[in-house]
Amino acid sequence: MPRKIATGINGLDQLVGGGFPEGRVILVIGGPGTGKTIMCGQFLYKGIYEHEESGVFVSLDESKDHFYSEMQGFGWDFRKAEEEGKFAFIDATRMSRVAMLREKLDKEGRSLHARLRGKQLPIDELIKDLQVKIHHTKIDRHAPGARAKRVVVDTLASLIYRIPDPVERRTAVVDLIESLADLGVTSLVTTELEYLGLERNAVEEEFLVHGVIMMQTLFSGGTTTRAIQVEKMREAKVNPNLVPYSIDQNGIQVFPNMPLFGEK
Ligand SMILES: Nc1ncnc2c1ncn2[C@@H]1O[C@H](COP(=O)(O)OP(=O)(O)OP(=O)(O)O)[C@@H](O)[C@H]1O
Ligand SMILES: [Mg+2]
Structure with missing residues (x-):
């Protein structure tokens, strides 16, 4: 059984059976605005300042400045953490841009091969960069x-979602997730929900990871409720219920014992 590490999110440790399993990959699935990026930032920031575990953030969709200013809103100063050598940010948005370009060309039916020479998705490069950053990011420099x-x-x-070819897409996902698992770090990987409903189809990535957490916004009777659920966590006794969570100026808080919609 892997050791459990504190998630840094109030109430979430209880939901996942005592913390995230160390060294494993956890997928966080949620629609837009459900708080995936905040949860990840909180996991890293509390890791650094409350649990003496330094961290690396790989961004595939937003710039460093954007991330830093968003996190500053919760009082989490990642710039300072970076200056202290306890945190590193990898801007991998270029990879998403290459994927986007490929999607565009593909839709237009243009030859991919000729135009994309030298623009393959550099997952290997990203992993190498990540390895270097992991080795240079530490709580105690000495x-x-x-x-x-x-x-x-x-x-x-x-x-x-921008790689149209299913084989290539699967290879990219498997490569990334397996490489993360080999790095010996505890990773949170976010993804979006394509379809949400009672009969939601599992996304491919869910089968490859150790744990899956789902975040969603529910609409009922004119009100909205944020709800979170642990869909899977290997080797752990989890609370499988859909429970409420909140986002405020302190970040995310999960209420593992509170029923949804205030039922008795
Ligand atoms: N101080 C705050 N108080 C309450 N809610 C907040 C606060 N700051 C941000 N939020 C909420 O957090 C959500 C955005 O969180 P976040 O960016 O982590 O979501 P996300 O799931 O990463 O979204 P995206 O899919 O766009 O990347 C928004 O719904 C916003 O209303
Ligand atoms: Mg986000």
Whole structure:
């Protein structure tokens, strides 16, 4: 059984059976605006300042400045963490742009081969960069062997939903997830929900990861409720219920014992 590490999100440890399993890959699925990026930022920031675990954020859809200013709204100063060597940001938005270009050319039926020479999706490069950053990001600069323990990839959706070819898409996802698992870090990978309903089809990525957490916004009787559910967590006794969570100026908080919609 892997050791459990604190998620940094109030109430979530209880939901996932005591924390995230160390060294594993957890998928966070949610629609737009459900708080995926905030959850990931909180996981890394609390990791650094409350649990002595440094971290790396790989962004596939937003710039460093944008991420830093968004996180500053919760009082999380990632710029300072970076200056202290405890945090690194990898801007991998170029990968999503290449994927987008490929999608566009594909739709127009133009020859991919000629136009995209040298513009393959550089997943290997990203992983190499990540390895280097993991080794150079540490809580104590002088501790030999110390390295980053937490990694976030936000969001897989920017990359994979733009790869039209199913084989290529699957290869990219498998490569990325398996490489993360081999890095010996605990990773959160976000993705978007294509379809949500009672008969939601599982997305491919769900089968490849150790755990799956779903975040959603429910609409009922004119009100909206944010709800979270652990869909899967191997080797852990989880609370499988759909429970409420909130987002406020302190970040995300999960209420594992509160019923949805205030039922008795
Ligand atoms: N201080 C705050 N108080 C309450 N809600 C907030 C606050 N700051 C942000 N939010 C909410 O957080 C949500 C955005 O969170 P976040 O960017 O993490 O979502 P996301 O799932 O990553 O979205 P996207 O799919 O666009 O990347 C919005 O719904 C916004 O209303
Ligand atoms: Mg986001």
